[in-house]
Amino acid sequence: xxxxxxxxxxxxxxxxxxxxxxxxxxxxxxxxxxxxxxxxxxxxxxxxxxxxxxxxxxxxxxxxxxxxxxxxxxxxxxxxxxxxxxxxxxxxxxxxxxxxxxxxxxxxxxxxxxxxxxxxxxxxxxxxxxxxxxxxxxxxxxxxxxxxxxxxxxxxxxxxxxxxxxxxxxxxxxxxxxxxxxxxxxxxxxxxxxxxxxxxxxxxxxxxxxxxxxxxxxxxxxxxxxxxxxxxxxxxxxxxxxxxxxxxxxxxxxxxxxxxxxxxxxxxxxxxxxxxxxxxxxxxxxxxxxxxxxxxxxxxxxxxxxxxxxxxxxxxxxxxxxxxxxxxxxxxxxxxxxxxxxx
Ligand code: CUA
Numbered sequence: 001x002x003x004x005x006x007x008x009x010x011x012x013x014x015x016x017x018x019x020x021x022x023x024x025x026x027x028x029x030x031x032x033x034x035x036x037x038x039x040x041x042x043x044x045x046x047x048x049x050x051x052x053x054x055x056x057x058x059x060x061x062x063x064x065x066x067x068x069x070x071x072x073x074x075x076x077x078x079x080x081x082x083x084x085x086x087x088x089x090x091x092x093x094x095x096x097x098x099x100x101x102x103x104x105x106x107x108x109x110x111x112x113x114x115x116x117x118x119x120x121x122x123x124x125x126x127x128x129x130x131x132x133x134x135x136x137x138x139x140x141x142x143x144x145x146x147x148x149x150x151x152x153x154x155x156x157x158x159x160x161x162x163x164x165x166x167x168x169x170x171x172x173x174x175x176x177x178x179x180x181x182x183x184x185x186x187x188x189x190x191x192x193x194x195x196x197x198x199x200x201x202x203x204x205x206x207x208x209x210x211x212x213x214x215x216x217x218x219x220x221x222x223x224x225x226x227x228x229x230x231x232x233x234x235x236x237x238x239x240x241x242x243x244x245x246x247x248x249x250x251x252x253x254x255x256x257x258x259x260x261x262x263x264x265x266x267x268x269x270x271x272x273x274x275x276x277x278x279x280x281x282x283x284x285x286x287x288x289x290x291x292x293x294x295x296x297x298x299x300x301x302x303x304x305x306x307x308x309x310x311x312x313x314x315x316x317x318x319x320x321x322x323x324x325x326x327x328x329x330x331x332x333x334x335x336x337x338x339x340x341x342x343x
Contacts, residue, residue: 137171214293
């Protein structure tokens with residue numbers, strides 16, 4: 001069994017082992033008795049058949065009453081666990097989950113969206129799940145929870161993590177080609193670490209260089225599942241050297257992939273589909289700031305994009321020797337910022 005990292009992992013496990021042990025013991029008992037009886041009561045010369053007993057009230061009561069008690073016991077503890085899982089405590093921390101082919105979005109109360117599920121340790125967390133396309137299923141083995149994400153409705157589940165660490169999160173409902181790749185991480189952190197992570201994660205666009213922030217959007221918002229960075233075509237075209245490249249669309253139009261084309265492709269994925277690819281890209285809700293840095297990132301990995309990131313300081317720039325270091329630094333930084341997101 002995987003790690004036990006949630007409050008009801010223990011309860012689920014002992015019931016599972018209880019049922020497993022009963023089944024194993026019964027299986028072994030039946031097999032042993034069967035072989036024994038076949039051997040012991042086989043037909044042999046010199047032995048005549050004896051009449052089989054037709055009825056035994058004591059035996060029949062025994063094998064009716066004992067299994068009934070065992071089954072009611074299993075039902076009681078199973079049902080209690082089921083009710084517990086179905087009823088989130090009122091003070092639970094709420095995270096909205098959106099599944100789509102083939103990635104997860106976790107939306108935090110401060111508006112931050114992440115592809116990994118960060119949760120505070122030892123606090124009840126409620127997940128509200130939905131899907132953008134087909135049925136997916138959120139499965140965290142270490143927490144012993146599994147819940148479907150269904151398009152057009154909301155499902156909920158909850159858990160209380162009990163151990164700091166990283167655990168796997170899978171999609172457990174076959175949802176197409178990349179179903180098996182719909183994997184991400186659950187990160188259980190100390191509540192204080194979690195809060196500071198959330199605060200930082202929430203404004204990374206303001207604090208990181210645009211191309212780097214764009215790379216994060218690429219990794220965290222589901223672009224990476226279909227668009228490679230190494231030049232190979234997957235479900236969608238590669239992003240390597242895409243910026244500035246000539247693109248042939250399904251309707252025969254040819255255009256150069258510039259900032260506006262990239263923006264349109266994100267805002268309206270089915271509008272201009274590249275020849276040779278299916279119209280399967282989902283609409284991913286990115287705001288303008290996120291689109292800006294994503295475009296900055298796509299530009300940064302294209303050989304067609306050559307913009308200067310250094311300002312020519314000229315002859316005057318080197319005169320003030322004392323302040324030169326600081327000045328150059330300041331200018332270079334500012335300039336990287338503006339070339340990245342400026343267009
Ligand atoms: Cu999503 Cu399988």
